[in-house]
Amino acid sequence: MGSSAQGALSGIKVLDLSRVLAGPWCTQILADLGADVVKIERPVDGDDTRHWGPPFLQDTHGQPTDQASYYTACNRNKRSVTIDMSRPAGRQILQRMAGMADVVVENFKVGGLVRHGLDHEHLLAAHPRLVYCSITGFGQNGPYAERAGYDLMVQAACGLMSITGHADGEPGGGPLKAGVAVIDILTGMYASNAILAALHARERTGRGQYIDTALLDVGMAMLANQAAGFFASGKAPTRAGNVHPSLAPYQDFATRDGRVLLAIGNDGQFTRFCMAAGQAQRACDERFATNTARVRHRDELLAWMQPLLRSRTSAQWIALLQDKAVPCGPINTIAQAFDDPQVHARGLKVDLPREAGDGIARISTVASPLRLSDTPVRYHGAPPALGQHTEEVLMEMGMSMDEIAALRADGTV
Numbered sequence: 001m002g003s004s005a006q007g008a009l010s011g012i013k014v015l016d017l018s019r020v021l022a023g024p025w026c027t028q029i030l031a032d033l034g035a036d037v038v039k040i041e042r043p044v045d046g047d048d049t050r051h052w053g054p055p056f057l058q059d060t061h062g063q064p065t066d067q068a069s070y071y072t073a074c075n076r077n078k079r080s081v082t083i084d085m086s087r088p089a090g091r092q093i094l095q096r097m098a099g100m101a102d103v104v105v106e107n108f109k110v111g112g113l114v115r116h117g118l119d120h121e122h123l124l125a126a127h128p129r130l131v132y133c134s135i136t137g138f139g140q141n142g143p144y145a146e147r148a149g150y151d152l153m154v155q156a157a158c159g160l161m162s163i164t165g166h167a168d169g170e171p172g173g174g175p176l177k178a179g180v181a182v183i184d185i186l187t188g189m190y191a192s193n194a195i196l197a198a199l200h201a202r203e204r205t206g207r208g209q210y211i212d213t214a215l216l217d218v219g220m221a222m223l224a225n226q227a228a229g230f231f232a233s234g235k236a237p238t239r240a241g242n243v244h245p246s247l248a249p250y251q252d253f254a255t256r257d258g259r260v261l262l263a264i265g266n267d268g269q270f271t272r273f274c275m276a277a278g279q280a281q282r283a284c285d286e287r288f289a290t291n292t293a294r295v296r297h298r299d300e301l302l303a304w305m306q307p308l309l310r311s312r313t314s315a316q317w318i319a320l321l322q323d324k325a326v327p328c329g330p331i332n333t334i335a336q337a338f339d340d341p342q343v344h345a346r347g348l349k350v351d352l353p354r355e356a357g358d359g360i361a362r363i364s365t366v367a368s369p370l371r372l373s374d375t376p377v378r379y380h381g382a383p384p385a386l387g388q389h390t391e392e393v394l395m396e397m398g399m400s401m402d403e404i405a406a407l408r409a410d411g412t413v
Helices: 022-032 069-073 088-100 120-126 151-157 182-205 215-221 224-233 267-276 280-284 291-296 298-309 314-321 334-338 341-345 390-396 401-409
Strands: 013-017 036-041 056-058 064-068 078-082 103-106 131-136 210-214 250-254 259-263 328-330 349-353 362-366
Touching: 013 022, 013 088, 022 036, 022 078, 022 103, 022 131, 022 182, 036 088, 056 069, 064 069, 069 362, 078 390, 088 120, 103 182, 120 131, 131 182, 151 182, 151 215, 182 210, 182 215, 210 215, 250 298, 259 314, 267 280, 267 291, 267 314, 291 298, 314 328, 390 401
Parallel strands: 013 036, 013 103, 036 078, 103 131, 131 210
Antiparallel strands: 056 064, 250 259, 259 328, 349 362
């Protein structure tokens, strides 16, 4: 499956002490790029997300198991090892593994690993080439540093929910979270970028370094143009549904049989839309001739556009505009998206066989969006069963089967 070429990060070893989403998303990116990622999980329970269901994975007979699908979203291409770090033997194993790794990723609370000797100060002192990445809710300093951080809390705290959803007073108005844990996911992406930068810097300096990544920092950074607009105007933006604050028309519209998305980003596109719709004179109207004018006269713009869009079906509008370089498209469900011919052409669903002897033969995941010509992503491992690779990894460290059996017997692994 996939190319036989080595991955871009082939030879890089990652000790993954993270769980839930931000950390595992980061390490899945590294694993997709070819790093050997060993995910450490608690014996018996494993990562919290193994139990975040329904929905649950199905076995070969189509029956639901007790394994939640959530875990599979961010743990492919990894090896799962169960170790109890609260036990002295477990701590010693993990300290040895850290010494053999290039990268450590963890998302414990601030100071949570100190008592285990697995914090960045201990490990970097012993292994100066190590790249150590911490992911927390609010960072390593400041009055909130010791607080637990969850995506939903940070979506609220950073202001994202204040600009997501319909305006107060409108049907369905009020703050909304995004449909997926976007801050967790973007934190994982930022963390993986920082790790790659640190590995590159190590090539010059011979030294690793510490990376302090916080969900709050990422939440503030991802405000992007909304933050820039606040800095420029001093006015906090508010919720406006699907309307873009700086572009018009750039939103969804009701059609004869549903809704369609129209995303006009420049004046040329607007002119072509008007011509295709038989409204060429509108493009010459001084209220609508430029984007700035259209934003300022948004109510008047929508007053004639909304009835116009309701005069055709969604499919008719898409067909009319698709060869006019006017961005117009459907508002799909996830099921419709995965059935889209372009999604099929890009191979965005990947079915991975799992040989763990637990009755689950195959797991579907979304393909990595990283497309490298010479060192492509390889899908060599389905999201693993809990502890699936414990013996394999410990034997690679030089342990005998008898030693591993003793660790199992006392609950260390």
